[in-house]
Amino acid sequence: MSPKAVLPMDSYRLAQYTVTAPCYVCGGGNNFDAELCRHCFAPMALAHQASSQKIRPKMIAVLGASGAGKTVYLGMLTDMLSREASRLQLLARGAFSISLQQNTVAALARGRFPDKTPCEPDSWHWVHCQLRAPRQRKPLELIMPDMAGEALLEELDHPNSYPVVRAFLAKCSGVMILIDGSQLVEGVKQQDFFAMKMLTYLCDLDDHPKTGWLAKPVCLTFTKADECEACFENPAAYARRSAHGLWQHCQERFRYHEFFAAGVAGNCAYRQPTGKGRLRVPLRVEPRGIVEPFEWLVEQLKRQK
Amino acid sequence: MLSANRSLLENVWRMFGRTPATPLPETETPKPAPRADVGGLVEEMLDQGRYALLLRKQITGSLRATQLDRARQELGTSMAIVPAGDVFLEQPHLDDVDLPVGSGAKLVHIDEVFLDRYPVTNQAFRQFVDAGGYGQEALWDPEVWPGVANFVDTTGQPAPRYWSASRFPEGQANHPVVGVNWFEATAFARWSGKRLPTDPEWVKAASWPVAVNGANPAQRRYPWGDEMLADRANVWDANRGKTTPVDHYEAGRSPGGIYDLCGNAWEWTSTGFGAWDGCQYELDVPMRGLRGGAFDTYFDHQASCQFQSGEVQVARRHNIGFRCALGVCEIVPETIATNAIRQEVA
Amino acid sequence: MPATLIEPLDVDRTEIRDTLVELREECVGFSDFVEELLDQLDESRKEVEGTARLLERERQALLESQRLWQQQQAEGAVAQEVDATRIVAVEKEREELERELELLRKRAAKMAETLSEQQREMAAERADWTGELMSMRTLLEQHSKMIETHPVSATPASPDAERAGTDTSSADPVIDSVIAQIEQLHRAELTANRENVTDA
Numbered sequence A: 001m002s003p004k005a006v007l008p009m010d011s012y013r014l015a016q017y018t019v020t021a022p023c024y025v026c027g028g029g030n031n032f033d034a035e036l037c038r039h040c041f042a043p044m045a046l047a048h049q050a051s052s053q054k055i056r057p058k059m060i061a062v063l064g065a066s067g068a069g070k071t072v073y074l075g076m077l078t079d080m081l082s083r084e085a086s087r088l089q090l091l092a093r094g095a096f097s098i099s100l101q102q103n104t105v106a107a108l109a110r111g112r113f114p115d116k117t118p119c120e121p122d123s124w125h126w127v128h129c130q131l132r133a134p135r136q137r138k139p140l141e142l143i144m145p146d147m148a149g150e151a152l153l154e155e156l157d158h159p160n161s162y163p164v165v166r167a168f169l170a171k172c173s174g175v176m177i178l179i180d181g182s183q184l185v186e187g188v189k190q191q192d193f194f195a196m197k198m199l200t201y202l203c204d205l206d207d208h209p210k211t212g213w214l215a216k217p218v219c220l221t222f223t224k225a226d227e228c229e230a231c232f233e234n235p236a237a238y239a240r241r242s243a244h245g246l247w248q249h250c251q252e253r254f255r256y257h258e259f260f261a262a263g264v265a266g267n268c269a270y271r272q273p274t275g276k277g278r279l280r281v282p283l284r285v286e287p288r289g290i291v292e293p294f295e296w297l298v299e300q301l302k303r304q305k
Numbered sequence B: 001m002l003s004a005n006r007s008l009l010e011n012v013w014r015m016f017g018r019t020p021a022t023p024l025p026e027t028e029t030p031k032p033a034p035r036a037d038v039g040g041l042v043e044e045m046l047d048q049g050r051y052a053l054l055l056r057k058q059i060t061g062s063l064r065a066t067q068l069d070r071a072r073q074e075l076g077t078s079m080a081i082v083p084a085g086d087v088f089l090e091q092p093h094l095d096d097v098d099l100p101v102g103s104g105a106k107l108v109h110i111d112e113v114f115l116d117r118y119p120v121t122n123q124a125f126r127q128f129v130d131a132g133g134y135g136q137e138a139l140w141d142p143e144v145w146p147g148v149a150n151f152v153d154t155t156g157q158p159a160p161r162y163w164s165a166s167r168f169p170e171g172q173a174n175h176p177v178v179g180v181n182w183f184e185a186t187a188f189a190r191w192s193g194k195r196l197p198t199d200p201e202w203v204k205a206a207s208w209p210v211a212v213n214g215a216n217p218a219q220r221r222y223p224w225g226d227e228m229l230a231d232r233a234n235v236w237d238a239n240r241g242k243t244t245p246v247d248h249y250e251a252g253r254s255p256g257g258i259y260d261l262c263g264n265a266w267e268w269t270s271t272g273f274g275a276w277d278g279c280q281y282e283l284d285v286p287m288r289g290l291r292g293g294a295f296d297t298y299f300d301h302q303a304s305c306q307f308q309s310g311e312v313q314v315a316r317r318h319n320i321g322f323r324c325a326l327g328v329c330e331i332v333p334e335t336i337a338t339n340a341i342r343q344e345v346a
Numbered sequence C: 001m002p003a004t005l006i007e008p009l010d011v012d013r014t015e016i017r018d019t020l021v022e023l024r025e026e027c028v029g030f031s032d033f034v035e036e037l038l039d040q041l042d043e044s045r046k047e048v049e050g051t052a053r054l055l056e057r058e059r060q061a062l063l064e065s066q067r068l069w070q071q072q073q074a075e076g077a078v079a080q081e082v083d084a085t086r087i088v089a090v091e092k093e094r095e096e097l098e099r100e101l102e103l104l105r106k107r108a109a110k111m112a113e114t115l116s117e118q119q120r121e122m123a124a125e126r127a128d129w130t131g132e133l134m135s136m137r138t139l140l141e142q143h144s145k146m147i148e149t150h151p152v153s154a155t156p157a158s159p160d161a162e163r164a165g166t167d168t169s170s171a172d173p174v175i176d177s178v179i180a181q182i183e184q185l186h187r188a189e190l191t192a193n194r195e196n197v198t199d200a
Helices: A011-018 A044-055 A070-083 A095-107 A151-158 A163-171 A183-187 A190-207 A229-233 A235-242 A244-253 A291-304 B001-017 B039-048 B064-080 B120-130 B145-150 B182-191 B199-207 B337-346 C001-151 C159-166 C173-199
Strands: A060-063 A089-092 A125-132 A138-146 A174-178 A218-225 A257-261 A263-271 A277-288 B081-082 B085-089 B106-110 B115-118 B208-213 B216-220 B266-272 B285-292 B307-311 B323-326
Touching: A044 A125, A044 B106, A044 B208, A060 A070, A060 A151, A060 A163, A060 A190, A060 A291, A070 A089, A070 A095, A070 A125, A070 A218, A070 A263, A070 A291, A070 B064, A089 B085, A095 A125, A095 A277, A125 C159, A138 A291, A138 B120, A151 A163, A151 A190, A163 A190, A174 A183, A174 A190, A174 A291, A190 A244, A218 A235, A218 A244, A218 A291, A229 A235, A235 A244, A235 A257, A257 A291, A277 B307, B039 B064, B064 B081, B081 B199, B085 B199, B085 B216, B106 B199, B115 B199, B182 B266, B199 B266, B199 B285, B285 C001, C001 C173
Parallel strands: A060 A138, A060 A174, A174 A218, A218 A257
Antiparallel strands: A089 A125, A125 A138, A263 A277, B081 B115, B085 B106, B115 B323, B208 B216, B266 B285, B285 B307
């Protein structure tokens, strides 16, 4: 007579599928083992981390037109804060949070800018990090995605075309809007029009005077300011001079807003690699004004508590 | 008739081993205090750091032996010799798939040259400003002369960009002068009887190549060796956030006794940008080479000896300075100071 | 017919006859009155017609005078226009002449300035030449003294001197400037020494 074989039954695992895991960004239900939310394509790891560690990360949106420098800014910011111990220190949560930093720094070290962020949300990089400041006991949990500028523009022009954008912005505690300073220098006004559209969109989302966007911090940063030294000397005065519409808009509608200037490349030139179009490359990397806008925003978030 | 008489006089002057007087300057220059004699002029020039002019063949004949000795001593103290030889130049692209390694690289021979031991400091540049250097047309490239009036400081005085009322920021006398463009650097070099180094000269001084039989010379990545060390140079990881005195990083000097080659402030060279790079840059305006990195250089390899950045000639950045060079053949040969330096190197 | 009936009828007939006579007399009076009125009406009509004719004549006269006045106005406006155009043209001419005068004044000033500058340059060059000639004379004197005491050798004293002798010209304006300063100071020293010697 053969001995009875004892086989473990894994069918209990099916029970886990009966309970949907809500996405941290849009709240949509997903399977517990889903990698990305099937509604908004945000990483489900955000929800798992929040629920397992009993934390409620705040969300900061870094917005800007295509080519404004969101990827470079976020990548450099995360790299700089993870290197420096004297000011804010950033600790990434989850391997997915390091991808943006890795790609950006690798590209810059090789003398080029990172590739353009694709429009598909499932290709976007999300950063979930813990921020520690000196003499501060409790760290701040933050989520900052790198969203494609074209997707943002599409959402502005056709609301709900990118549900993840809408869902994310509805839950954001603060926003940083990047404006390409080098284009302003040349007199191109597209950048400040985009910023104004973005701010109007945010106000339409939630214009409650106490809890809405009128009371949330808005940080406006002129990027590529190495091409325009006047930006660094006095960003607010520069905004008033060169982006008066945007400046006026902020003065009238947003209680907590501030202008900054930032640059990553000391100088740029164009290359034409074989088989590719004209490529703008940095001739050296000397970050300037990267941390200051973020520090201001974080201070404002603490004030909101 | 005047020009015919002029050439006749010039011939007569040559007979006596002298040169004719130069024509009157075309522009007003601030007149220094009148010097009583040649000795006073020589002292003044030595105080201004213009010893290189006093060592020119055309001028040494007018100096006393003691004055000549003093000029030679100044040379020995302020400049170091870079021996003649080959140097390999390439632009590091860190495994860029678009470019094969070593593309555009060249082996260049340089003659023996003197290079400033330290970058030009605020104090040294102030001599140039006080002597009215910004107003002397002969010092400036003709194409930029009409624009020199725009090279002003925060108060509108002719001076480096970040100065005020023709004075450098307090406490920064021994910091490298920054906020000067390529033309200002060249004018200062001319005024002091020197010139900007070429790229090969700079790289040879920094990387100290050692000839290897049949192969490219073995060159250091950094003046002290192949590894970036935070206590050797003022770069991003040093966490200074600004320039430091040029003699701060004693351990970062090259074997030839040249300091601050890595970090602190980028240094202008006389070579155009992109000369050693295999890729073709499209430059809207011509750029000159920058070497050495600065206090805010983020990546270590961009502060290495081989890395060349570029900048437009009129840019006056917060992190770009320069140092000067002097060809050995341009001065009176076999100086006492040169012998002393050669012994030190050996 | 009974008399009692005829008597009242006779009375009535007499009354009626009397009334009729009165009425006839009244009618005659009325017809005379009406004729008088008609005559008056005729007279009035004639008067009105005369007045109407007079008014008509006056109206025609007024129209004529109005036409004449309008004609005069039109002629006056044209005359004014012509005057205004002439005034504008004259003023324009005046402005042009003033501009030309200003230009000529400026040119004259510039030429005067250029002339004085050239005069200054010539004076400076003359001074320069004078200084050079004086120092050359001094050198010649020195050399002539040297020739008297030491004969001039055919070959130069040292390769350095030969190099210095043949390579004194410099393309570097800074070096030339320093050399010029040294030369000027040398000259000044020589002059001072000569003066000291003569004083002694």
